[in-house]
Amino acid sequence: MTASGAPITQLVRAAAAGDQAAWNEIVARYEGLVWATARAHRLSHADAGDVAQTTWLRLVEHLDRIREPEGLGGWLATTARRECLRHLRLHGRESPSDNVDLFEAPADDLPGLALLTEERDQALWRAFARLGERCQALLRLLVSADEPSYAEIGAALDMPVGAIGPTRSRCLEKLRALVGHDPAVQGGAA
Amino acid sequence: MSNDAERDDGLLEELRALLGRADPVPHDVTEFAQAALGWRRLDAELAELLTDSALDTDAAALTRSGDDGRWLSFRSPELAIEVEIRSEAGTHTVLGQLEPAPAAATVEVQAADGTALAAAEADPLGRFRLTLAAGGRVRLRVLRRDPAGAPVESSWLVL
Numbered sequence: 001m002t003a004s005g006a007p008i009t010q011l012v013r014a015a016a017a018g019d020q021a022a023w024n025e026i027v028a029r030y031e032g033l034v035w036a037t038a039r040a041h042r043l044s045h046a047d048a049g050d051v052a053q054t055t056w057l058r059l060v061e062h063l064d065r066i067r068e069p070e071g072l073g074g075w076l077a078t079t080a081r082r083e084c085l086r087h088l089r090l091h092g093r094e095s096p097s098d099n100v101d102l103f104e105a106p107a108d109d110l111p112g113l114a115l116l117t118e119e120r121d122q123a124l125w126r127a128f129a130r131l132g133e134r135c136q137a138l139l140r141l142l143v144s145a146d147e148p149s150y151a152e153i154g155a156a157l158d159m160p161v162g163a164i165g166p167t168r169s170r171c172l173e174k175l176r177a178l179v180g181h182d183p184a185v186q187g188g189a190a
Numbered sequence: 191m192s193n194d195a196e197r198d199d200g201l202l203e204e205l206r207a208l209l210g211r212a213d214p215v216p217h218d219v220t221e222f223a224q225a226a227l228g229w230r231r232l233d234a235e236l237a238e239l240l241t242d243s244a245l246d247t248d249a250a251a252l253t254r255s256g257d258d259g260r261w262l263s264f265r266s267p268e269l270a271i272e273v274e275i276r277s278e279a280g281t282h283t284v285l286g287q288l289e290p291a292p293a294a295a296t297v298e299v300q301a302a303d304g305t306a307l308a309a310a311e312a313d314p315l316g317r318f319r320l321t322l323a324a325g326g327r328v329r330l331r332v333l334r335r336d337p338a339g340a341p342v343e344s345s346w347l348v349l
Contacts, residue, residue, distance in 0.1 A: 020228075024224050027223045027224055031215045031219070031220055031223060035215040035216075049218065052219045054346060056223040060226045060227055061230075061236055063227075063230075085245060086245055087348070089244045121208055125208060139202070140209065143202055169194075172201055175205075
């Protein structure tokens with residue numbers, strides 16, 4: 001069976017019956033959403049990993065009772081968000097700083113900047129890191145690998161779906177301005 | 191209008207490529223997620239997490255008594271498990287209650303890989319007490335001998 005193009009309903013049913021290929025396809029489809037949700041809550045790399053793992057274990061334990069497989073992305077995003085809140089409530093943030101921006105994360109924690117050799121990439125990364133928390137969170141979700149729906153993004157960030165479009169425009173405008181003001185970039189945004 | 195939309199899409203695509211390289215899903219998370227399917231225990235009945243005081247709203251937290259205990263409740267179709275966790279200096283004490291109380295039951299704390307970290311007999315009122323030397327991701331597994339029943343496993347909980 002070719003799992004990669006299969007409808008989610010079929011994948012969930014197959015995975016619940018123990019089909020590892022179907023399960024791997026579900027993981028491939030949604031791992032970007034789960035990871036982006038954890039990172040959007042500004043958890044460290046290690047803490048985000050813990051939250052993502054717990055989220056996948058919760059899906060496994062619920063696999064045979066998923067009533068609406070079409071809503072799986074929203075369920076995963078909601079579950080990941082709740083795990084983030086639980087983690088923050090119990091452990092707080094690893095960093096004492098309230099402004100854990102990715103740009104300043106330790107090199108071994110997040111390769112980030114070191115991997116980006118192009119000036120333009122570095123400028124964009126710096127600009128992204130200077131955005132407000134809400135903008136970073138929303139943009140991170142918007143560009144997560146699986147192109148989540150607005151419903152899924154709303155579930156991940158506890159944001160009304162109707163607010164996503166306007167916030168997206170505003171955040172991109174800010175990002176563009178920040179990149180444009182970066183001295184390393186001539187001529188502003190491409 | 192469509193120019194703005196195109197510019198927005200272009201910037202998002204750039205950001206997508208950037209984050210894909212700078213902060214991808216870690217391989218160990220992918221491997222863990224894939225392996226998790228194989229750790230299902232199909233013999234057990236799930237006791238689902240219903241409430242966790244760690245997720246209380248601030249208002250609800252304020253009305254609770256002042257100590258630092260964490261309360262959780264789990265429900266399976268046949269059994270309820272109420273748990274209080276007291277954490278001190280890295281040691282976690284789990285005080286629990288099974289409802290209805292089985293005449294004979296063992297409660298285990300399991301690590302993610304199925305290892306039993308601690309076990310205790312429930313008393314005739316269904317109460318049990320377990321001590322864990324470390325935190326982490328665990329679940330409770332209840333083995334009911336009298337009346338005999340399928341094992342009941344709680345949702346995962348992170349200490």
